[in-house]
Amino acid sequence: RRRSARGIGHRRGCGMSRWRTILAIDFDPKAVEVYRANVECLDVRCANVADCLETLPSADVLVGGPPCQGFSHAGLRLGDKDERDGIPTFVAAIEKTSPRMFLMEQVPGYLTFAEGRYAQKTVARMTSLRYVVQTRSLDAVNFGVPQFRERVWTWGIRQDVYDGGVRHRWPKPTHTWPWPKQSCMFGGDLLPAVTVGQALGLSLEPDSRRI
DSSP: OOEEEEEGGGHHHHHTTTOEEEEEEESOHHHHHHHHHHOOOSOEEESOGGGGGGGOOOOSEEEEOOOOTTTOTTSOOOGGGSTTOOHHHHHHHHHHHOOSEEEEEEOTHHHHGGGGHHHHHHHHHHHHTTEEEEEEEEEGGGGTOSSOOEEEEEEEEEHHHHHTTOOOOOOOOOEEOSOHHHHHHTTSOOEEOOOHHHHTTOOOOOOTTOO
């Protein structure tokens, strides 16, 4: 079984695969408490990732979602001037552990901050560490999740692994909100988006006027 190190919020999705979590880090004590009570993991730390760089274990995959407040349109968008910006720390973790792959999650505002220059600089730094990097913006509603939640994913594959034949395989949308124009945009063969009522087993008809 392959090993992964990741932030607590990403454990559920990755845990549905064959990965075994060897380390999870979160600075919120309550989140760590819940995690320890519900998830099998060799090491769960309540800490700042920046303080753990020297003790990070070797792992096949590194997954993380650095704080998004500095890039969110709901805030001041201070970006790299925001003390909560954890993207440099995530890149440092990549350099420290040299995983076969890494996956980083961010809000859409990350791509547009400073007219895109910050994201470009980040990808350039990742590439300099000998990774083949791709970025995609995906919305949870297009994959059967009853929630509009768009996130930017940056996926890197180490150059030697990529040269060995491993490639990026991004998921294809399976659902769309039942709006004809949007359905046509995706090819017209997608399932209607799952509503909260449907997810809870309630017989509620979706409002097709919602855009």
